[in-house]
Amino acid sequence: MKSFIVPVDFSDTSVNAARYAAQLAAEAGDIALILYNTHEKILSGSDGTPLFNDSDARQQIAVVALESVKTELLGLADIHITCVAEGGDFVQGLETYVKSMRVDMIVMGITGSTPLEQILIGSNTLKVIQRNICPVLIIPPGAKFTGIRNVVFASDFKDVEKTTPIEPIKQFLHLTRPTLHVANVDHEHYVELTEEYKREKAKLEEMLAPYRPEFYFIRLYDFIETISQFTLDNNIDVIITVPRKHSFLKGLFKQSNTRKLAYHSHVPILAVHEL
Numbered sequence: 001m002k003s004f005i006v007p008v009d010f011s012d013t014s015v016n017a018a019r020y021a022a023q024l025a026a027e028a029g030d031i032a033l034i035l036y037n038t039h040e041k042i043l044s045g046s047d048g049t050p051l052f053n054d055s056d057a058r059q060q061i062a063v064v065a066l067e068s069v070k071t072e073l074l075g076l077a078d079i080h081i082t083c084v085a086e087g088g089d090f091v092q093g094l095e096t097y098v099k100s101m102r103v104d105m106i107v108m109g110i111t112g113s114t115p116l117e118q119i120l121i122g123s124n125t126l127k128v129i130q131r132n133i134c135p136v137l138i139i140p141p142g143a144k145f146t147g148i149r150n151v152v153f154a155s156d157f158k159d160v161e162k163t164t165p166i167e168p169i170k171q172f173l174h175l176t177r178p179t180l181h182v183a184n185v186d187h188e189h190y191v192e193l194t195e196e197y198k199r200e201k202a203k204l205e206e207m208l209a210p211y212r213p214e215f216y217f218i219r220l221y222d223f224i225e226t227i228s229q230f231t232l233d234n235n236i237d238v239i240i241t242v243p244r245k246h247s248f249l250k251g252l253f254k255q256s257n258t259r260k261l262a263y264h265s266h267v268p269i270l271a272v273h274e275l
Helices: 012-028 055-074 090-101 115-120 123-131 166-176 195-207 223-233 257-264
Strands: 002-007 031-039 081-087 105-109 136-139 150-154 179-185 214-218 238-241 269-271
Touching: 002 012, 002 090, 012 031, 012 055, 012 105, 012 136, 012 166, 031 055, 031 090, 055 081, 081 090, 090 123, 105 123, 123 136, 123 257, 150 223, 179 223, 195 214, 214 223, 223 257, 238 257, 257 269
Parallel strands: 002 031, 002 105, 031 081, 105 136, 150 179, 150 238, 179 214, 238 269
Antiparallel strands: 136 269
């Protein structure tokens, strides 16, 4: 049985991601869901006195709150759900748990309509992606699960055999067997494709052969705007993107395509690191 883990801090965004994960797990079948929460020391009050520093009590509160979310999810999907609450650093704790339990995918919400919100609220999701723990499915605020029928894989068609994490992508596609679209956005596509692009296309077509991919080469400059419009035009349910090791989140303000997509997409994004 495969497993998905959903970090839950009890915000609307995280609970919505849990709902999405539960319904996806139910549709895919044979998937267990783990609701995960970490609690750190609570900050002191304005006068410097601790507000609450009883770790056992915080643990009990977290477990009760997770069980409440679990009850709600069981009303949506008939799946196996486990609740895990731990103390300590969120990212480190999540990474340790995922690796020790061999979790297959992290499902996380993300929010932040302004740059400040993106720093304060969305940074944990980006940190998790940066750590390359396992594939991360990013759920935008308000996204509802209605099935996964169309998926687009955004590829730059550069050395695809070495840079495409084909096995994790295949594992995700195997869950619901969607129609697979492979899109390349490059303003240098003039009248026809170069021989290099044709060779890379042939390699990727062979790698994804079981899913009969449809290929699109789009000659436009703005990647985010183009993928967003493609998503609308083709009723895309999930966007697959591969963050590059050399560029992704080197700095907090690094504007990689994955980072920009995470904040602007209205459909979930699966971030799978290159090999």
